[in-house]
Amino acid sequence: MYPRILIIGAGAAGVAAATKLIEKGYKNLTILEAENRIGGRIHTIPYAANVVDLGAQWCHGEVNNVVYNLGSKFNVFDANSARYENFVLTKSDGTQIPLEQSDKLMGLMWSILETHKNELSQYRGSLGSFVMEKFRASLETPEYADINHDTAFQFLEFFHKFENSIEASDSWFDTSGPGYLDYWECEGENLLNWRDKGYTTILEILMKRYPFSASNSPINLEEYTHFNKVVSNICWNAGPDGTVSVRCADNTIYDADHVICTLSLGVLKERYETLFTPTLPAIKKNAIHGLTIGTVDKLFLEFETPFWPDGWKGLSLLWNKNDLEDIRASKNSWMEDVFGFYVVDYQPNVLCGWISGKNARRMERANEDDVRKTCMFLLRKFLKSMTIPEPVSFKRSKWYSNSNFRGSYTFRSMTTDLLNVSAEHLALPLSNACGVPVVQFAGEATHDHYYSTVHGAIETGWREANRLIHIYQRRCQMFLKNICYCSKSRKDLLKI
Structure with missing residues (x-):
């Protein structure tokens, strides 16, 4: 009998764990996803001529990068034409x-x-x-x-x-x-785009849906996934048999033998005190406090036609002292941290602005039309030599405002040093009285060296899936060994 496995979150780590388990025959599996889609911080949407990625955008490097290893087999990558350090x-x-x-x-x-x-x-x-x-x-x-x-x-x-x-x-x-x-950089091209397909391609590859082929046996992950399920409590000492009971905000309850939690560090920081029963051990609390997640957002502007000349890739913004003082006194002073606008590959009419930090969180709270107008103010102020028309559409990301994420990705802060914590501490599973892991942790924040990346998230999903697979393989081997031993003993008795 296969164990009941519950995965919280259908982002890269959750999808990686689920597909690995299903491939190995562990199909007594349920995924609880707070959003209405699969992907997590991978969020590719139709926009303008093709698609844009509101979250993860590039495959960073080629050597020892599982995303590159998976995608390169299907020739889905192209080197980014815009080099952000050379504008x-x-x-x-x-x-x-x-x-x-x-x-x-x-x-x-x-x-x-x-x-x-x-x-x-x-x-x-x-x-x-x-x-x-x-x-x-x-x-x-x-x-x-x-x-x-x-x-x-x-x-x-x-x-x-x-x-x-x-x-x-x-x-x-x-x-x-x-x-x-x-953080370890993978050697090779560091900005590999997905042509006109978007980062969701990696999820399709994991689910064996890309490329479409009659010989493939695609994994219909939607069949295992319950959408719009916000987890409110994980009771990990639910019974004498060591099962876990997970309650959602809509009061539905799911019982499992094992839970793989892929919630973002931002959600853990906000809710860990009420999320786990009993309370987390001190080493886990310290890891949640010490590791840090921040906010990085994108601002997409689509124009009817490019107003910029051929070969122009974008601009990086430097403020003169007097201009900086003026905008800091304005109601949209968050604009100070928009550091540039750049062309988007395979999107001939689109510019993407970037903003991070506390002013990104302020931008998220601002009215969308005000944000659009502020972007246009910046473009016209810095590009005085160009005639810039109004955009035909505008789209922004809001990773901090979304209560299912509360941030974009993680980094190592001064608090990390102060509390002497690591991703390894966050990755430690919660075990029952017999030492069997009942709540495991995956996601980019739990990777020692590839944090903040999709390839890191996928590796952690595989790590936790393999942890369970190895446990049950050992149990099966011990069971078979006992059967052989009992059979041998019975034969010996018959000889007497």
């Missing part, structure tokens, strides 16, 4: 930093982050403090004598926002210096 840096008065200077400043930043890793690993402070020290020291050298103070400061503020969007931090002074190195 023309444009000031709020419409002028541009000379390319030679912008390349030199950007090269300095990458050099600080790449060539001082040994020193950073021993640093006892924030990533921001480390970078600022190195940046200021470098500017005092003759090599950077041609760059004035104002330009350097404006660039530093831009790069700060750019780096925040990579980490999902509110500030690089929140990001741990040595913790920054916990």
